[in-house]
Amino acid sequence: xxxxxxxxxxxREYLKRAGxxxxxxxxxxxCLGGGxxxxxxxxxxxxxxxxxxxxxxxxxxxxxxxxxxxxxxxVGDNTDRFNRLISQRDDPPxxxxxxxxxxxxxxxxxxxxxxxNEEIVPRISEVPSQFKSDxxxxxxxxxSSLLYNTxxxxxxxxxxxxxLNPEYQGRVGLYTQDPxxxxxxxxxxxxxxxxxxxMDQAFDMYEExxxxxxxxxxxxxxxxxxxxxxxxxxxxxxWSARAAxxxxxxxxxxFSIPSAGAFTTNFGNAIPRNIPEEKVDAxxxxxxxxxxxxxxxxxxxxxYYTNPIPDIEYPEDVQDKLIQQEDLELLQVPPFDFxxxxxxxxxxRVQEIIDEHS
Numbered sequence: 001x002x003x004x005x006x007x008x009x010x011x012r013e014y015l016k017r018a019g020x021x022x023x024x025x026x027x028x029x030x031c032l033g034g035g036x037x038x039x040x041x042x043x044x045x046x047x048x049x050x051x052x053x054x055x056x057x058x059x060x061x062x063x064x065x066x067x068x069x070x071x072x073x074x075v076g077d078n079t080d081r082f083n084r085l086i087s088q089r090d091d092p093p094x095x096x097x098x099x100x101x102x103x104x105x106x107x108x109x110x111x112x113x114x115x116x117n118e119e120i121v122p123r124i125s126e127v128p129s130q131f132k133s134d135x136x137x138x139x140x141x142x143x144s145s146l147l148y149n150t151x152x153x154x155x156x157x158x159x160x161x162x163x164l165n166p167e168y169q170g171r172v173g174l175y176t177q178d179p180x181x182x183x184x185x186x187x188x189x190x191x192x193x194x195x196x197x198x199m200d201q202a203f204d205m206y207e208e209x210x211x212x213x214x215x216x217x218x219x220x221x222x223x224x225x226x227x228x229x230x231x232x233x234x235x236x237x238x239w240s241a242r243a244a245x246x247x248x249x250x251x252x253x254x255f256s257i258p259s260a261g262a263f264t265t266n267f268g269n270a271i272p273r274n275i276p277e278e279k280v281d282a283x284x285x286x287x288x289x290x291x292x293x294x295x296x297x298x299x300x301x302x303x304y305y306t307n308p309i310p311d312i313e314y315p316e317d318v319q320d321k322l323i324q325q326e327d328l329e330l331l332q333v334p335p336f337d338f339x340x341x342x343x344x345x346x347x348x349r350v351q352e353i354i355d356e357h358s
Contacts, residue, residue, distance in 0.1 A: 039279050041070040042286065045085075045094035048075040050303075058298035063289045069282050078103050085112055085272060092272035095283040101266035104136040105336040113270040120271070120284035123291040123309065130333055131266070131308035138268035139290045140305035142241035143323055143331060144181045145255035145262055147173075149234045150247075156256035160189035162235050163209050170214040173227065173236030174206075177219050179350040180343055182206065184263055184334065185237050193260040193330075197338055203349060210357045217354070228253045239265050244304035244321035257323075261330045267305075 044060075046052050052075060060071050074081060074094050082103050084093050089112060099107065107113050113135035118125050124137050131138040148157050149171075163172050163186075175182055183202045190201035209215055216233060218224045221242065227233050228243075228251040243255040269287045271280065289295060296307035300314050306322045314322060323331070 037278065039069060039276075039282055041072055042095040042279055042282050043072045043074060043093065044286065045074045045076070045081045045097040047077065047098065054299055054302050057302075058295040059286075059289050062294060063286055067282065067285065071286075082107070086110065089272070090274055092275050094272065095275045095279045096286050097270050097272060098139075098267065099136075099270065101138070101264075101268070101334060102336045102340060104133075104138075104266075104268055104270055106340065107270055108133055108135045109337075112272060114273045114275070114280065116271070116284070116287075120280060121287045121291075123288050126310070127291065127308050128310065131268075136268055136270035137287065137291070138266050138308050139287075140268075140299060140303075140307060141264045141266045141323070142239050142305050143255070143257055143262050143264055143327065144185065144237060145240040145243065146185075146258050147228070147233070147236045147238055147243050147253055147255050149231070149252050150254050151231065151252040152234050156254065157235070158256065158259050160185050160237075160258050160260060163205070163237075164213065165235075166212075168213070168234040170216075171232065171234040172209065172213050172215045173218050173224065173233050173238075174209065174215045175224070175236075175238065176217045176350065176354070178343075179206070179346060180339055181263060181265075181334075182237050183346055183350075184339075185258075188260045188262070189258070191260075196263070196332065196335060199342070199346070203353070206350065207353050207357075210353050225249075225251070240323060241265075241304040247321075257327045257330045259330070261332055263334045264331050266333065 046055060052073065064070055074084075078100055081094070081097065082099065085097060085107070097107070104113075114120075115134050116124055116137065121137065124132060127137050131141065146157060146160060146162065148162070162168065183199065183206060184196050186205040187196045187198045187202035190205055191198045216227060218227065218236070224236070224238055225242070225246050228236075228246050229249065231252055233253075240255045243253050247253050269290060271283045271287070275283065291307065291309050293312055296309065296312045297314055297318075299305055299307070300318050300322060304318070304321050
């Protein structure tokens, strides 16, 4: 399980892996299916929409062509697909499960996943320890970053304290659909990056923003994009990948990683423990394909997420919009268990603050 609290390890581990050879990258390609002992198909649990389309373009088509194994999909959100895995753990509905970081950790805690090694996923040895456990590996990550208006600011703000700058009153965004990462950011600011679990201090700052800054309350990702597109915000907290995408569409927005640090948003893959034995190698090779240059580059070009393999290379115009190596020193993996235990209480407490100051 990733270390949820230590800073600096992301960059050091990432750089330590950089330059490592891509031994095993091709893995078992070409010899898993097509009439041999392996399966003719495997099932992947996946998000739908643009993510599924990008995955097919980046990974799935190449996998099918190289291995002769066809892919079937169970499409749905995290919660629905995870609950099906819990209820059908003895006969899993998928052979590979794509989950966010919280789902991956929860699945490990529930003993859902098969233990992974280099025989199953050859490139897993190149994934920095912060981006994997013994039972799953991340495929992409971005940052829960500080977004700022490139038309109203001459330079990127370096502190979450920008949320309290009177110059931006009425033009700061709070994501009320799920305030978790706003609160985690405020906890980092209040403790100089030392304690993301300092929720009382985080709520003190949240209430100050609500009471003093006349914030814009955002209830969906689409609304966030529209607000930035219309130039209605100066400061907010959201995902770096989304900010890069909105900027490509003409929005006056960019992102920075504050000096107190920020958290990553993470998505990856695991293999359910009880899939048929004859499908394990094919499932592992699918995950291996998600860690290769070709697929990582397509996803970065289309969605601005970074692959955890350090030696992946990206086009220069894309690289500038991804998390930089120097940013990794300031990034932490979210404390998933802490979040899971407290998220609903935080939501209620935030709503009470908003109601009080309405």
